[in-house]
Amino acid sequence: MTVVPPDEAGLRRAADLLRADSVVAFPTETVYGLGAHAFSEKAVAEIYRLKNRPSWNPLIVHVAGVAEARKLAAEWPDVADDLAARFWPGPLTLVVRRAPHLTVAGAANDTIAIRVPAHEVALRLLEATGLPLAAPSANRSEGLSPTTAEHVVRGLPDVPLVLDGGPCRWGIESTVLDVAAGAPRLLRPGALSLRAIREVIGRVALPSEQVADGSARPSPGMSKRHYAPRARLVLADTIPERERTSGLVTLDDVEGAEVLGHDPAEYAADLYAALHRLDDRGVATIIVQRPPATEEWLAVHDRLNRAAAR
Ligand code: TXA
Ligand code: MG
Numbered sequence: 001m002t003v004v005p006p007d008e009a010g011l012r013r014a015a016d017l018l019r020a021d022s023v024v025a026f027p028t029e030t031v032y033g034l035g036a037h038a039f040s041e042k043a044v045a046e047i048y049r050l051k052n053r054p055s056w057n058p059l060i061v062h063v064a065g066v067a068e069a070r071k072l073a074a075e076w077p078d079v080a081d082d083l084a085a086r087f088w089p090g091p092l093t094l095v096v097r098r099a100p101h102l103t104v105a106g107a108a109n110d111t112i113a114i115r116v117p118a119h120e121v122a123l124r125l126l127e128a129t130g131l132p133l134a135a136p137s138a139n140r141s142e143g144l145s146p147t148t149a150e151h152v153v154r155g156l157p158d159v160p161l162v163l164d165g166g167p168c169r170w171g172i173e174s175t176v177l178d179v180a181a182g183a184p185r186l187l188r189p190g191a192l193s194l195r196a197i198r199e200v201i202g203r204v205a206l207p208s209e210q211v212a213d214g215s216a217r218p219s220p221g222m223s224k225r226h227y228a229p230r231a232r233l234v235l236a237d238t239i240p241e242r243e244r245t246s247g248l249v250t251l252d253d254v255e256g257a258e259v260l261g262h263d264p265a266e267y268a269a270d271l272y273a274a275l276h277r278l279d280d281r282g283v284a285t286i287i288v289q290r291p292p293a294t295e296e297w298l299a300v301h302d303r304l305n306r307a308a309a310r
Helices: 008-019 041-051 066-072 078-087 120-129 149-155 194-201 207-212 264-281 295-308
Strands: 002-004 024-026 033-037 060-062 092-097 111-115 161-163 175-178 185-188 232-236 246-250 285-289
Touching: 002 008, 008 024, 008 033, 008 120, 008 161, 024 120, 033 041, 033 120, 066 078, 066 111, 078 092, 078 194, 149 161, 149 264, 175 194, 185 207, 194 295, 232 295, 246 264, 264 295
Parallel strands: 002 161, 024 161, 060 111, 092 175, 232 285, 246 285
Antiparallel strands: 024 033, 092 111, 175 185
């Protein structure tokens, strides 16, 4: 494992590894990704092996722009165009019907998840390789996503190279939206807010509605337990008397706690880093003060509920 700055030499090394069907961890504006040539069977297999990721969970493919995205799609609906024009590069992943000749990164289904990342290092890497890069978050399956190069090093020590681009701006994964058929459906809440998406395309079907009307074809990766620290994570409405063995994550100022504040974007930006810090302290339990039950906290609730699931 080598950590290098994302300068000319670092990018060249990374591009060489990727072209040789190896893997490289790189920063995006959401979390660090573990990248590989999306249509190299060998490289993609290495991602699954290093992450211990179940083979049924497909990968997001990162591309440099809309033109490259369209090449991977069998159909490119108008909503995809509208969303890409407004939000790419950025933390929105679109699920569309996959071009039939592409098989590897889309796993077994006939769709493909694509995004254009808004991070200079990621974009330069895509440009340097000229390859579509499959990149799940650079962590062991079900674990906490990395928002710094250091998190990658600790979580996946066998990755040959990490490009260190500093802390990720959003700190939470991209929003995944299925526009492959029918009305756009939210598969994973994330860094891009629903409000912003609705401003462009109007209605978005939420996962709960999809279950109710029977249209649910959930994102394969949304398992009940996910995004979990090593410590047991417990959500609480009020913070109990502090126990010595517990770590605390709060909205409000509480002595000794990781205080993440009341702004959902700022909270999300530091959430994984806070959980990593508490794990590093070796606490047995992490008690998290439950954020407000409003829609702007949707992505944070999603991650906390999965992290708390056993
Ligand atoms: O912000 C992000 O999206 C980060 C950075 C590195 O770009 N990547 C990321 O990848 O979070 P990953 O693999 O940890 O999460 C990908 C999610 C999973 O929930 C997966 O099931 C879903 O996207 N997904 C991938 N392909 C899909 C498809 N064809 N249909 C439905 N869901 C898909
Ligand atoms: Mg992940």
